[in-house]
Amino acid sequence: MNLTTTQLAAIDRHLRQDNWLLNQALIAELTDHYAVAVAEKMSAGATFDVALYDVHTGFGGRKGLLLMEENYQTQNYRALQLLEWKEVRTFIEGSRWPITILIFGIIYGLNHYVQDVLNVGLMAGMGFVSCALLASLVQTIVFFYRTRGEVDVTVARPSSPIFSVAYFLALLLISLNKYVSFGLPAGGVLLLNTIIETLCLVYYTALAICIRRALLASRKPIPKSA
């Protein structure tokens, strides 16, 4: 049984106006569910209003729908974070590792010949990437604390361990050399600087890929049900 345009409009109104949903993608998904479920109940003899009420109850009423939307937004945010680190991993452990080597080579050469030019960029890049890594580390600790070991394999590894260890180790050695006179040779400092700059650039490239993907996904039109 197919619903009429008026009935589909009533479902749309029910979700948007009566139950205050805002997320277009979720509304589109739920509209389809409501439409199929209501049509089936009407085929079994229920009136439109009774069928709509039954389906609405299955979603836990308005409270259930709003909670679902909140949860949906949270999961979307988490999915983007996972995507970001997934892209970073492709540069470190995945198919894009030659690009990382290439970036490393270019930056090493630039550092060797025109070091001053890169210093400002290095400072700006380091600040952002360090914050992102620390945030990821804190989130992982909080996540492990909350789940008490019952961890899903896909979320147990939100960042890239190789990336994080290489970055923090290089940063630690440079800091020790600068403030505690660690006695690193000039070649060693150059290498560590290059590693940090390469990782920063890899992170920014992965971030750019994520933003592009998110924008492309958001541009996909979601047709209205009525």
Place this chain on the structure above:
Amino acid sequence: MSNSRIFATMNPTNNAQLLKGSLSVIILKLLEDRDRMYGYEITQQVKAITEGDMAITEGALYPALHKLEADGLLTTETEIVDGRARKYYSLTKTGHSAATDRVAELRAFMNTLQTILNQSTNALIPA
């Protein structure tokens, strides 16, 4: 006695509690058997397989689907059906291996539970 029958003999609150822990496994298993499914189809499939003994509420199904999608175990594609956007869920490569692992884990757990329940039942039978 099938597991669905076991659920059916319980009160709805306990049933929901048991179902909550295994919902993601049910979804993964269904999607492993079929290429792709949409939300309403999943609820109906569960109802059909269990002959109506088990019903997944929409309020539980969609958050579970969205979480599995965010975890990278499910991927989605949207198609226009009857003028509406229908979102189909299917397993990713990681999802396929997760489905196999989780079903095996749940089976092992159920076997252990069965052993305990049988042991308890035997203990009640006078020698």
